[in-house]
Amino acid sequence: xxxxxxxxxxxxxxxxxxxxxxxxxxxxxxxxxxxxxxxxxxxxxxxxxxxxxxxxxxxxxxxxxxxxxxxxxxxxxxxxxxxxxxxxxxxxxxxxxxxxxxxxxxxxxxx
Amino acid sequence: xxxxxxxxxxxxxxxxxxxxxxxxxxxxxxxxxxxxxxxxxxxxxxxxxxxxxxxxxxxxxxxxxxxxxxxxxxxxxxxxxxxxxxxxxxxxxxxxxxxxxxxxxxxxxxxxxxxxxxxxxxxxxxxxxxxxxxxxxxxxxxxxxxxxxxxxxxxxxxxxxxxxxxxxxxxxxxxxxxxxxxxxxx
Numbered sequence: 328x329x330x331x332x333x334x335x336x337x338x339x340x341x342x343x344x345x346x347x348x349x350x351x352x353x354x355x356x357x358x359x360x361x362x363x364x365x366x367x368x369x370x371x372x373x374x375x376x377x378x379x380x381x382x383x384x385x386x387x388x389x390x391x392x393x394x395x396x397x398x399x400x401x402x403x404x405x406x407x408x409x410x411x412x413x414x415x416x417x418x419x420x421x422x423x424x425x426x427x428x429x430x431x432x433x434x435x436x437x438x
Numbered sequence: 439x440x441x442x443x444x445x446x447x448x449x450x451x452x453x454x455x456x457x458x459x460x461x462x463x464x465x466x467x468x469x470x471x472x473x474x475x476x477x478x479x480x481x482x483x484x485x486x487x488x489x490x491x492x493x494x495x496x497x498x499x500x501x502x503x504x505x506x507x508x509x510x511x512x513x514x515x516x517x518x519x520x521x522x523x524x525x526x527x528x529x530x531x532x533x534x535x536x537x538x539x540x541x542x543x544x545x546x547x548x549x550x551x552x553x554x555x556x557x558x559x560x561x562x563x564x565x566x567x568x569x570x571x572x573x574x575x576x577x578x579x580x581x582x583x584x585x586x587x588x589x590x591x592x593x594x595x596x597x598x599x600x601x602x603x604x605x606x607x608x609x610x611x612x613x614x615x616x617x618x619x620x621x622x623x624x
Binding site: 345347349351360362383386387388389390391392393394395396397398399401402403404405406407408 | 532533534537554557558560561562563564565566567568569570571572575577578580581582583584585586587588
């Protein structure tokens with residue numbers, strides 16, 4: 328099931344096989360670095376996405392190791408080559424609170 | 439005669455005391471003027487770009503480099519194959535956009551790392567990206583990475599490309615910030 332907090336955009340939306348596509352990805356997450364004082368005057372526990380993987384179909388395209396210095400609602404952009412046939416991009420992440428998110432987005436190509 | 443002398447002395451004393459009472463006010467006014475000028479100059483400095491050498495913190499950076507890459511600042515090789523784009527001044531240190539372009543054969547890239555010198559420990563390391571499948575497609579000429587990071591204060595942003603043969607190619611950019619993006623001071 329797709330996590331509603333993962334958003335992804337392709338530019339261009341439809342590409343020819345072999346064309347470069349810019350992919351922009353946003354995960355809605357507070358990315359708490361644990362340096363803010365809580366109500367008792369102590370530091371809160373860090374809770375941020377530390378591992379994020381991007382798949383084209385079943386192939387691992389790229390892996391990100393993130394730290395608390397990445398802004399809240401992390402935005403990641405990268406580029407890839409449009410595949411020869413329609414496929415999909417899957418994003419999977421894990422955070423310190425044990426939450427896992429996953430979302431799959433269809434990737435159209437002009438054939 | 440005595441009365442006239444007394445009056446003259448009294449008037450002189452009054453004049454002196456009046457002048458003395460005005461002195462501190464004048465001094466304070468001049469100081470105030472000077473301090474307001476200094477504040478304006480400082481303000482201009484705060485809003486403008488910063489020089490890399492003024493905001494470097496190699497000791498703090500080395501802690502991050504050692505933890506993530508088991509290397510130090512001396513192992514970094516500045517290279518023009520990396521194009522790092524970041525603002526010279528960011529109003530909000532909580533959201534600083536950074537773009538990295540790497541024009542190196544992709545199969546030679548093991549990972550891209552992003553560091554900044556002055557974030558509190560352990561957040562000198564911002565992120566690492568391994569291109570995996572991206573690097574296997576020779577048609578992709580340039581590796582591109584966009585992200586938005588937090589800066590606690592004015593600091594260098596350092597993009598480091600780890601090559602398959604173990605070299606650390608780097609590019610630096612100093613960014614000034616209006617308000618820091620971390621909860622605690624560095």
